[in-house]
Amino acid sequence: MTLEKEMLKPDRPDWHDVEGLTDTEAAARLRIDGYNEIPGARRRTLTVIVRDVMTEPMFILLLAAAAIYFLLGDNAEASILLSFVIVVIGSTVYQEHRTERVLEALRDMTSPRALVVRGGGQQRIPGREVVRGDMLVLVEGDRVPADAVILAQRNLQVDESLLTGESVPVGKRHWLDGDLRLQPGGEDQPYVYSGTLVVQGTAIAEVNATGPKSTIGTIGKSLQGIETEKTPLQLQTGKMVRLLAALGLLLCALLIVVYGLTRGDWLDGLLAGITLAMATLPEEFPVVLTVFLALGAWRISRRRVLTRRVPAIETLGSATVLCVDKTGTLTQNSMNVHTIVTGEALFRVPDVTDTAPLPETFHELLEFGILASEADPFDPMEKAMHALAQRYLSGTEHLHDDWELVYEYPLSAEMHAISHVWRSTHGDEYVVASKGAPESIADLCHLDAASSAQLAQQVEALSSQGLRVLGVADARYSGKEWPSIQHDFAFRLLGLIALADPLRPAVPSAIARCHAAGIRVVMMTGDYPGTAHTIAREAGLRADTLMTGSEIDGCDEAELAARIRTINIFARVVPEHKLKIVNALKADGEVVAMTGDGVNDAPALKASHIGIAMGGRGTDVAREAASLVLLDDDFTSIVEAIRLGRRIYDNLRKAMAYILAIHVPIAGMALLPVFFGWPLIFFPVHIAFLQFIIDPACSVVFEAEREETDAMLRPPRPLDEPLFGVWNLGLSLLQGTGVLIWAIALYGIVLSRGATAEDARALAFTALVIANITLIFANRSWKRTLFASLHIPNRAVWWITGGALLFLALALFEPQLRQLFRFGEADIAGLLLAVVAGIASVAWFELFKLLRGIRFS
Incomplete structure (x- = not known):
């Protein structure tokens, strides 16, 4: 495709005269050159995710526990822990890969788009799919997607500060024979560069370099080291994780020392310390935050x-x-011309089914409204005027497809009007057409006080109907140099065009x-x-x-x-x-x-x-x-995004509160038996089992939970409100302490009545699992009671509940698993007592909701 294109007028780009590549040609070049992307920050592939998971503290602790069991000669338990390692890796990799795919999809959706001509028609495509030879249509506000040579342009100004550091935009011209490839910067060049910004004018340009071969691509590697700044929630969560991790390590060290000194078995003490480390490790916090924000962005994207x-x-x-x-x-934003006014005459535009002609009085007003607009309009008001002109002026002498636009005065902060200067096919004078805000048009026409008052009265009458009103004026000019401002033309007021844009x-x-x-x-x-x-x-x-x-x-x-x-x-x-x-x-x-x-x-x-x-x-x-x-x-989409934003934050807070609450009894039941001189309740296998409930519950159940009934009936939360305020922190700790008291009391009472450690462990663990499930249901809503929440659909909670109860039953009744978990034979009466204890440990929270006046639905 050559650079010379006779049909393109350098002063007036027109994409209609360009064929561009065919879709087949574009696909072939995309295969050869690859996507139009520069080297960027590392994206997390499946291999990277697996590698990161294998360096997680929980993974390392499970491996350490398995190694100790091998040293103790307990190959069966070691093997089970290693199988847990595989399952933990699998579930974590699945969750992170799912999150990464969501983030990747969002990155693609939010990437810049490019307007290209392919097969003679305009297409809006992702910027990464632009290829060599594509014809770009550039307009004000566009980010240039690739390096390109300008074939035609009009008033093109480009901000190249991204490449040059110079903030002043530079003017561009169209390509001429003999032009050489130049570097960014400097006036009057025929090239535009990937990543630069069109701040004024329009152009048609042919792409000659994409991706790493573009000018910005040569410096793209410097972007690889740029780290994304952490969000306020990430900073808060990181602080909480560091605090809990430090507390956990201190308790682990204390436990190992106390166990070794009091029982004389340092290897078992180390195993108990690893168990406590697994119980206190707050690994879920950063995972949950990442999942909630990524899936939250995805949910909001579904609302457009x-x-x-x-x-x-x-x-x-x-x-x-x-x-x-x-x-x-x-x-x-679907405008149509509602009324046109010239002098004292007013014409209300009838329905399209009305075939009556437009009175001659209004022809000139509409004619110059079109001349003051773009020939191929994007603006809805100009489209509406073109549609009206085609309806009433088609085939008349009032449409001038053969006239040439020679100069344009753009809209500015000082003058809210646009003027186009045309060279007509008859006469030696230039014809000037202007449209804009009625007061600006009145100013251009230098109206006297009486005429200005009459115009203002007409505008007020139209605008009181919710109509958008434009003034139109014309002038003739025969000078040799264009005036610097529109005021220097002798404009004549033609009238008003009022457009309707329904709510x-x-x-x-x-x-x-x-x-x-x-x-x-x-x-x-x-x-x-x-x-x-x-x-x-x-x-x-x-x-x-x-x-x-x-x-x-x-x-x-x-x-x-x-x-x-x-x-x-x-x-x-x-x-x-x-x-x-x-x-x-x-x-x-x-x-x-x-x-x-x-x-x-x-x-x-x-x-x-x-x-x-x-x-x-x-x-x-x-x-x-x-x-x-x-x-x-659409405004309603903004309101939906705000509603979802409140839902995401509320659910994130519930998930975090649940994580903190459930870790209290797990850590307490791993620690207290050592100080009371009791047999240990938990071993690593028990903690691994509990993780299979906790991990999906906090990252799936709460993320999918519907918003509270008052989500859009309460004031906005303060911007500086912490995720863990005193109230939320206290409530979580109370929930966890309640579960700990019931579960540890049950364990102690059963032991005191002469039961074996295995029997007591089975009942205490059952009570903890039931309490865990009850906590999930109770924390689904802090406004509705648990029973009211049962009517709110959330399939994930039922899958997790069913899975947890099934595996608990297998651990209690299947002989080999019962031996692995160090449980005694199940006693139905004892298990019922454990179930009651688990539910009772959370029941106070439901009473608390009722006392605060919360309804059941």
Whole structure:
């Protein structure tokens, strides 16, 4: 495919004139060159996961215990422990591999996308699938997916700071014969480079290097050493693990010394110490955290919200303010022209079934509205105007496909209007078409006071219906140099075009849910104040007061922070205003979630606690600045993500509380018999058995648990609230202590009545397993009672319960397993007593729920 393309006009890219590669050609090149990826951080393959598991402390302790049994000549128990080692490796590898696959899928889903032309049509594909020879369509806000040569461009400016360190964007031109391959940086080059950012203009470029062969690929190896920063929850959990591990090691050392001194058997003492180490080792904490956050991101993705940064999941439940755009988020982003006005004449656009023609009076207004728009529009408003023009002006002299666009004045913070300068096919003058905010068009037309007042009255009447209103003007120009600003043209006001963008039907109920959850919703829009107020009222926003962008400009930080506490609607705002709003809310102590889609939204998205980029209409730079990406641009998806964020955090807290609670009786029953002079209750085989209940319970049962009934009826949790607060820590320790007291008391009483150690051990272990299962059911909800939770579906809890009871029965009644576990022959009356003791040890927690006024359903 040659670089010369006569049909492409260098000043006006048009992808319609490009065929691009066929899908077959692209697939062949992908096989040859590989994926368009640079060397990055090491991904955990199955081999890496197995290697990491084999260095885990629990694995090493099991091997040490097996080695001691071999030294003692107990080959049967050693062999059983080695088989447990295999099962532990298998279950851990399965869980971690499952988590890694979820993370891999999320990485693929959140990776940048590329717009290419293949087979004559546009396709949006993953950036990693771009190949040599692909035709890229680049627009403002895109991240360039590969090194490419520019075939045609218009006003193209690219930020190459990622490669050069220079923050000032550089201008680009199209390729000419004789151009050499250059390095990034410098003006007027015909190349774009992978990883750089289009900040202005459009272009068509042919890919000439991908992956490791691209410019950024040559430095990609430096990314391999970059470690991901730990989240606040990971830091908290790491601190808890270190504390418990240190306490466990201290108790193990103490146990070995006491056992060796009092009983004179240091090898058995070492075995008892290993058992206690296995009982106290808090290995589940980091595993559970990883599983919950990974699967949480996956669950949120099923609600059409992608997680780009894991800490966002932790923060979702703390959001107190949700700042959202109106267009496309609260509304459907499916605009249609509702009314057009020129002078005193008004035309309400009828249903498409009405075949009556458009009155001649309005032809010129619609004609120049089209001339001020893109020929191949992306913006929904421009699409709506094109559709209306095709309906009424098709085949007339008012559509000018043969005119040439020669200059463009883009929208700016100072002037909310766009002007296109056209060279017509007749006459020597240039034709200028402008559209934009009515007040900006009025300013361009230099209207007198009376005309401005009349225009404002018309705009107010239209915007009060929730319509978005644009002004349209035209001018003629015969100069030799383009004016530096649009004001220098002699514009004439043609009229107004009002567009309807209906509210999404589910928005009012979603906003009501936010209010019930203590979340304030703030709407930010570039629309006219009347339009913003009407839409806000329909959506159910608290819309007593409104603030405009010009008022924000007139406030200092203190004044804005004071006013912003009572204002939920911001109209006529630009991205710079959004940043001020976010910073003011943060300064007032709010936890801010914010939506955005444009290049200039990136600073505000980054400044907010939870940046939410629009996946449908958003730019790459907005998505990269955000923590979450909203695939369907729908407000209700944000509310669902907040609900799931609260659920994930609640369930994580329950799982952590359960882990801490169950380790208390296990550690206590491994330690206390040594100090009381009793026979040991636990040996490594018992701890390994209990791990088969604990591990899946904390990482599967609680992760799959539904949210509490009041999840969206309570205020957001404080952002700095610890996972293990005094209340949660105390409750967990009380649960564990209750189980320990009942189980150890049962063991001591049975021994005191003359029973053998084997009989007492069987009853104490049975009581502990039953208490463990009861703890799982009790902690499924801290709001509902255990019996109410039975009606809530959770298949995992029944599988684990059934499996635990089955294996307990085998250990109690199967002779060889009974010998392995050092159990006496089962006594039905004794076992019933153990079951009662296990259930009773947790029953107080159910009474506690009832005393706090919790309902049964």
